[in-house]
Amino acid sequence: MADNALKFWGVVGSSPVSCSKDRKYGSHTICSTLETGSDEIFIIDAGTGLIRLGNLFCALPEPEGRRIHILLTHFHLDHVLGLPFFKPLFSPKAQITFxxxxxxxxxxNTLQAFMGGRYFPIDxxxxxxxxxxxxLPEGASEVAGIQVSWCPLNHPQGSVAYRLEHQGQSWVLATDTEHPKKGEDERLTAFCQGADVLVYDAMFTPEEYPEKIGWGHSTWVQGTRMAEQADVGTLYLSHLNPDYPGAKLDEMLHLAREVFPRTDIACEEII
Ligand SMILES: [Zn+2]
Incomplete structure (x- = not known):
């Protein structure tokens, strides 16, 4: 679980994995929500975690004209795969802004290409x-009462981090990024400055990373350094490696807390 406002519905990178006790932090690909107390629903990324969220919405009475805001960091499959199975997409009562x-x-066009043709039965x-x-232009924009800005990340075909701000609180989600060779991504560090929450790409251990240079992902070491330098409130390690069992993630958390004690691992909501 994250803080009261930010919730994780999918925390795994690349591909979903089967649920088992080995997957204590979650098994779905990237999807988060920000709750602000209004009726607006803010969703960041549409990985398979989105399916669970859609099912939850359907279990509740559906308000007329429910307004859903989906912010996409990029279009890689682990960030959009929940969309074809998101039940509100098929509801005439839902209004969804991407x-x-x-x-x-x-x-x-990109969403249409992957959800249509011979890939899916309904366009x-x-x-x-x-x-x-x-x-969303560069700089801050208002999205249904919250401030949203973005920062380009180093990721194949491009990706962005979002910074969301509401009533003096701020959350940065940087789930798909590879740190530069010299270590620090100064632009992203500046973007995160003073945020209450930073969600960071911890796909690889520092030991495995050298084999994965150029894949567009980072490590807990870079995450803790950035959290320290940007003076963030809490660091959540996310985009978890689908091949890492819970015990390995626990070890990663233990090591990360030695550097930045206010670290946690992004953990899916239980419904
Ligand atoms: Zn990803």
């Missing part, structure tokens, strides 16, 4: 919900 830093037509744009698309 946000990216990219051109709105590009966002729509993305033929689903019953009302869909909107919005490009």
């Amino acid at each position: 946000y990216t830093p990219w051109d709105t037509q590009e966002t729509q 993305f744009m033929d689903t019953a919900s009302t869909k909107y698309f919005r490009q």
Whole structure:
């Protein structure tokens, strides 16, 4: 579990894994929500964790015109795979806005390409919900009462970190990034400065990372350094490696806390 406002519904990178006691932190790919006390729903990334969230929504009475805001960090499958199975997408009562830093037509076309054709039986744009698309410019934008800004990350085909701010609190989600050779990503460190929460890419251990240079992911060591330098409140290690069992992640957490004591591992909500 994260803090009261930020919740994790999927914390695994690359591919979902089967649920077992070995997967104590979760088994679904990346999806988080921010709750602000309003009726607006803010979702960051649409990995398979989104399916659980959609099922939860369907278990509750569905309000007319529910407004859902989905911010996508990029389009790799582990960040969009929940979308075709997100039940509100098929509800005529749902209004869903998709946000990216990219051109709105590009966002729509990319989602349509992966959810349609011979990949899926219903075309993305033929689903019953009302869909909107919005490009987030550089700098801060207002999204339904919260401030949103983004920072480009070092990841194949590009990805961004989002910084969300609401009533003096701030959350940065940087789940897919590879640190530069020299170690510190100064632009991202500046972007995270003073955030209450930093969610950081801890896909590889420092021992395994040298074999994975160029894959676009980072380590807990870089996460703890960034958390220290940016003076963040709590660091959550996320984009967990699907091949790492719970015990290995526990060990990672133990080592990370020796450097930055306010570290935790992103853990999926239990419903
Ligand atoms: Zn990813």
